[in-house]
Amino acid sequence: MEGKTLGYEQCEQAVTWLRDHSQHRPSVGIVLGSGHSALADQVIKADIFSYADIPHFPRSTVPGHVGRLVLGELGGHTCVVMQGRFHMYEGYSANTVVFPVRVMKLLGVHTLLLTNAAGGLNPEYNVGDIMLVKDHIFLPGLAAHGPLVGPNDERFGPRFPSTSDAYDPELRAIARAVAKELKFGQRLREGVYVMEGGPAFESVAECRMLKLMGGDAVGMSTVPEVHVARHCGIRVFAISLITNLAVLEFDSPQRATHAEVLETGQRSAANIQQLIINLLTCMPPPTPSD
Ligand SMILES: O=P(O)(O)O[C@@H]1C[C@H](O)[C@@H](CO)O1
Numbered sequence: 217m218e219g220k221t222l223g224y225e226q227c228e229q230a231v232t233w234l235r236d237h238s239q240h241r242p243s244v245g246i247v248l249g250s251g252h253s254a255l256a257d258q259v260i261k262a263d264i265f266s267y268a269d270i271p272h273f274p275r276s277t278v279p280g281h282v283g284r285l286v287l288g289e290l291g292g293h294t295c296v297v298m299q300g301r302f303h304m305y306e307g308y309s310a311n312t313v314v315f316p317v318r319v320m321k322l323l324g325v326h327t328l329l330l331t332n333a334a335g336g337l338n339p340e341y342n343v344g345d346i347m348l349v350k351d352h353i354f355l356p357g358l359a360a361h362g363p364l365v366g367p368n369d370e371r372f373g374p375r376f377p378s379t380s381d382a383y384d385p386e387l388r389a390i391a392r393a394v395a396k397e398l399k400f401g402q403r404l405r406e407g408v409y410v411m412e413g414g415p416a417f418e419s420v421a422e423c424r425m426l427k428l429m430g431g432d433a434v435g436m437s438t439v440p441e442v443h444v445a446r447h448c449g450i451r452v453f454a455i456s457l458i459t460n461l462a463v464l465e466f467d468s469p470q471r472a473t474h475a476e477v478l479e480t481g482q483r484s485a486a487n488i489q490q491l492i493i494n495l496l497t498c499m500p501p502p503t504p505s506d
């Protein structure tokens with residue numbers, strides 16, 4: 217496990233660097249998961265930075281995670297877009313995984329839109345469905361392997377934040393209306409995302425357990441980012457693209473693969489992009505009180 221703690225001062229240094237290198241002052245943050253990176257190509261007046269050039273930023277190591285931060289205009293908002301995220305299974309601590317979200321906070325971001333690729337646990341789900349995340353089960357977090365473990369920095373938020381209200385109901389309602397306009401029909405779902413540590417995909421018995429626990433989809437990310445975003449008062453919206461179906465039968469020949477995850481991501485890119493851009497367009501414009 218990589219051990220350097222990235223705190224408030226390191227966030228400030230990254231923010232200073234970004235403000236020196238871009239005129240954009242983003243109010244919306246977007247994190248693009250596996251196979252979703254093409255959305256960043258839609259950003260207008262884009263300033264594009266490799267993670268390698270930004271002070272204290274970790275490096276992307278996963279195929280499908282480009283490793284660039286894009287600042288510019290999207291859907292009428294000034295946005296900062298992560299073209300690729302960090303995962304705990306890459307060997308990064310939870311503190312490192314969430315560093316960019318804290319940088320976003322200090323940049324002035326008040327709303328965070330997260331995307332991920334996930335395996336469908338709910339038997340009604342199909343590959344290509346888009347699930348609005350209404351809640352989560354944070355398996356590493358339940359065992360104190362979350363980003364808020366350790367000394368609490370009150371400049372970010374309180375010691376004991378609530379997570380029962382993590383996923384903003386108003387943004388989900390707008391997304392449902394947008395999906396209706398886009399005629400997504402049954403492809404639009406709303407459910408519970410389970411985060412496991414990875415990098416191995418789940419065994420059949422594990423998939424069965426996660427389904428019994430109330431999970432609709434399973435993945436390896438997102439919830440650490442949600443925890444720190446809510447900790448520092450950022451409004452959160454998250455979607456999972458169902459890229460594959462969890463294997464729930466012991467004698468099934470089906471296997472989850474990262475190649476299938478990326479392939480489904482590419483096939484569904486247009487739908488995800490339309491949903492996010494239309495959501496941004498319908499989102500109330502940022503006000504100073506947000
Ligand atoms: O970053 P996300 O959560 O979209 O990536 C998922 C989880 C693993 O990183 C990878 C497995 O294929 O996709």
Ligand SMILES: Nc1nc2[nH]cnc2c(=O)[nH]1
Nearest residue numbers: 333334335434435436472
């Ligand atoms: N853990 C997990 N992560 C995924 N990411 C995309 N598909 C899956 C999956 O089936 N399981």
